[in-house]
Amino acid sequence: MGHGAGNHLYASVASRQRQHGAFVDELDEPSVKLGGTNFPKDDATSLYSFIVGPRGHPFHRHAGHRIFTAVSGSGGAQLRFSSASAQQVMEDPRNFVRALRFVNIPPDCMFTVRIGGETWHQFSPLSRNSLHPVFFALSCHTNELGGDLSRSMKEKVLADEASIPALTELLPSEVTQLLEAKEFDAETIPVTTLALDAPTGTLHRLVCNAMRSSAGLLRGAWSSWKGTSGFLSYGGSSRTVKELKAAPAGCLLNRQLSDVPVHHEDTFSLRVTGANFKDASARQLLASVLEGFLRNPPGGVSTLMALRNVLVKPFGLRTSSLGCPVSSLLSPATDTLFANCYAVLDQAVNAADTRAQVILGASDKHLLFRSCAGVEIIDDHHIDITLGTRVHCKNLFGRFYMKAIDYVHRRYVAPAMLRLAVEFALGQVEDFQMKKSLVPA
Incomplete structure (x- = not known):
């Protein structure tokens, strides 16, 4: 997308989310349920918008699989996944690290992610101490009842009272401590880097990132200052x-x-x-x-x-x-x-x-x-x-x-x-x- 577009769109979405009646701000992942389930019509899908700011958010997982389309901020994003099962993590927390993989997303980029149920994941800035947001996304839960949900959670879903935080399970504390320990070296984790403008590690890439970063700071600040709103109308009635x-x-x-x-x-x-x-x-x-x-x-x-x-x-x-x-x-x-x-x-x-x-x-x-x-x-x-x-x-x-x-x-x-x-x-x-x-x- 255009230079600085990621920060601009992030600020716009953040403003609209805050004005929504279903706005939820938890787990460093402000979100809104845009469309709920309709089980009487056999529709188990739901639609959410969510954002991840410059600090990223904690590792977590969901019982059901997820599909979302996002736009990265003007500093890029790093997606972190671990396919270790709950049993493997219980046996040895280091199994989580062994199954850990990183994917680097370029700045101002639209991308789609599909995550299998029970997959641990975390979304963070591409660089430390970044001033740029990670991304904003539209997430489709194709089956809100998917996965091994507790009885109480199933009742919430059936009553259309579920939310992203409610459907989220955080990483066990022993694994969190392992990731925060001095011995953990993120440089040893396998990384897949995606790029559009220029290959990673080239001068072209560095110049492009610098330009996008500068433009993003300006456009993001402008959009935050200006604010934004949305409009909803109903029409098309044939009633006389x-x-x-x-x-x-x-x-x-x-x-x-x-x-x-x-x-x-x-x-x-x-x-x-x-x-x-x-x-x-x-x-x-x-x-x-x-x-x-x-x-x-x-x-x-x-x-x-x-x-x-x-x-x-x-x-x-x-x-x-x-x-x-x-x-x-x-x-x-x-x-x-x-x-x-x-x-x-x-x-x-x-x-x-x-x-x-x-x-x-x-x-x-x-x-x-x-x-x-x-x-x-x-x-x-x-x-x-x-x-x-x-x-x-x-x-x-x-x-x-x-x-x-x-x-x-x-x-x-x-x-x-x-x-x-x-x-x-x-x-x-x-x-x-x-x-x-x-x-x-």
């Missing part, structure tokens, strides 16, 4: 959003702005059918929909909001990165929270927890708006999700503004926001139901 003639009976929106003229009103509804909503909670479903508004906004709406923010900023109007029907979800106010998380103006959940609603809204120089997001469970296989808005225009500019955006709001903004929020919420429901169905054997 319908505009209703009026808000449903009992909707909280009907009570909003009752003391002032209403210059704009709409309500959109989306019905979900076919899924199993037995024992579902309208409160929890609505919380997932609100999270969907925040985390899964339509890209086109975000672009329109960015353009709108630029145009109205000279007039001192309120700006937001989120579409106006639900933009108040970004409010820092904590006076009234729905599900102890989402800022709302009002809320209502019936006693049976089959209907939940919240009121959102804000006041600006030109208009006052109120929106109602609601979820109603019709039966075990049907739910209705609604998003309605009422607007009172405070002045002529407010009326002009609403006339200008009315068509796009009705035809695109509100329906798209509702559809993608529901897509996100249903994804959360499916994940919950899948985990709930896993019973340890």
